[in-house]
Amino acid sequence: MVTISDIAKIAGVAKSTVSRYLNGGSISETTKKKIENVIAATGYSPNKFAQSLKAKRTNIIGTIVPRLDSFATSQTLIGIDDHLRELDCQMVISNSSQDLKREIENIYSLAKQKVAGIILLATEITTEHLEAFRTVQLPVMLVGQQHDQFHSVIHNDYDAAYELGKYILANGHRKIAYLGVTEKDVAVGIKRKEGFRKAVEEVPGSKVRYFETSFKIEHSIQKVPEILEEFNPTIIVCATDNIALGALKAAHMNRLRVPDDLSITGFGGYEITEITHPSITTAKFYYREAGNLAARNMVKLVNEEEINQITFSRYKILERESVDKLK
Amino acid sequence: MVTISDIAKIAGVAKSTVSRYLNGGSISETTKKKIENVIAATGYSPNKFAQSLKAKRTNIIGTIVPRLDSFATSQTLIGIDDHLRELDCQMVISNSSQDLKREIENIYSLAKQKVAGIILLATEITTEHLEAFRTVQLPVMLVGQQHDQFHSVIHNDYDAAYELGKYILANGHRKIAYLGVTEKDVAVGIKRKEGFRKAVEEVPGSKVRYFETSFKIEHSIQKVPEILEEFNPTIIVCATDNIALGALKAAHMNRLRVPDDLSITGFGGYEITEITHPSITTAKFYYREAGNLAARNMVKLVNEEEINQITFSRYKILERESVDKLK
DNA sequence: CTGAAAGCGCTTACAG
């Protein structure tokens, strides 16, 4: 392995001069050329460990994800990774497997690895999170959830839900089931529901009932038949695409035609929702873009530049086949 | 930050003694206790950079993936990560975005990061791969593809395809389209086709035609109508679940009932194939287990233990709803 | 079993 000493020796300069060259210090044109040539010839690249040990900083950004096997996670990671790669930063992924305790551990563990900052694909911010972030003293960027004490990139859940609500109302639906999730998840459990609620409140005479399930497809498959029996709506507005996928499956299993007998909508814009039969009308979020924004903001944070506390990522209502036009 | 010197001072011993304690050298019971207490009290954890700089080794395993947004990748990563975490090894993920050039770069870039070994979720092994691995001189573990020069964990593509072939034949299908992929991908493009071919060769009087598409769902959606027109089979055996998903979509778009008018099978066992209507009969691979095995073997390789060159991961034929029983 | 010393490959004041 060729080291900075080798380069210095071959180029006939001091190590410190080579280091200055590497880190953009002031250098005469001639020595610059000499060093450049030697580095090119030897294929030298600095030892990251020595750099980090001495300089006490790294260009590693830690990303904590609640789970690895989700469309949203994958896309967001791609967005983060692509941007970081351009800046020669490295991304380290830490998976919590939907375990909040493990998520907290991951914060401390990334701090031990001396990452420059932490991007958290957030679900729920507990007091343990607050404490962990306070003690590690690292720049933090939330994705998907907002919080007073942190910077974040969020999907515009409220507006998306409002617009989706207006869309189904405009299509004549008046007996509506909303199938949501726990309010512990503010973005998915509260914001989407509230945006939707606003839309229905603007249209008198609509009958709406709110139900709750988990994020798991199988739970949605179980829950939907109960809703049908209890309430028999013309449409089920699902808080995520996975829940909508479960609803679609349940409809098929009950020999209901979608959308003729039952309409269904989702949130997310997962690739698969276009492939199902029928394709699912949904509020698409641009996860990859959100990841990009998060990476961009994180780097600014690390460099102590100013950024807005909240950055909104785009959304778009995808009008597809799963909503019946009642008028 | 508390360092090894601090621990040594507080415990009243030399740094080297603390280091020996940390690395399992011989230590008297009394000094061991002293050091233990001080470490517990201070919450000391060794600086990884200093360790790696000095010891010239790390416990980081690099994993190169062809893409982040695939069921197979996610599951395999989870399997690798879970096992590595138990051993206090760290996983670094390097995404190639289905770009072979970037995959090669990732090999060199992981080597620069001084990873202890590289796990490659392989698609195609080119001469550039061979060269890269030769120059970085690191233990290598392939997942999903086999190669003379490397250790690997592979899915039993051949046997799975053979068994799936026998299954559809047993159900009476005799006019069969096989929709495969490029032979550059040995596991998916060749092994699956050959296993299937063996099954049909054992049953005289079956008419089989072989077609080719890409890994992309949309290409499959385009391709399937052509196959239907040209050949009109009773079943399309697809080389991956994504291709099968496209075939299912194409069937729906052409108002064909599955499986009554057309049967479809896949490979992979992606979660979504159970949710579609009808659910898809497929050869399930245990990606997570494969990842586990790969991690286990990788660690052995790093520790210079003996391992088999090829480790087979399990498979299972999932008999579901997409294959018509013709007899 | 234990300690003093050297050194891994860098960066960073400091002096010139």
Next chain:
DNA sequence: CTGAAAGCGCTTACAG
């Protein structure tokens, strides 16, 4: 603009 020196936090022979 350039160089000599100190030191980051560890590990590893070596000597006792």
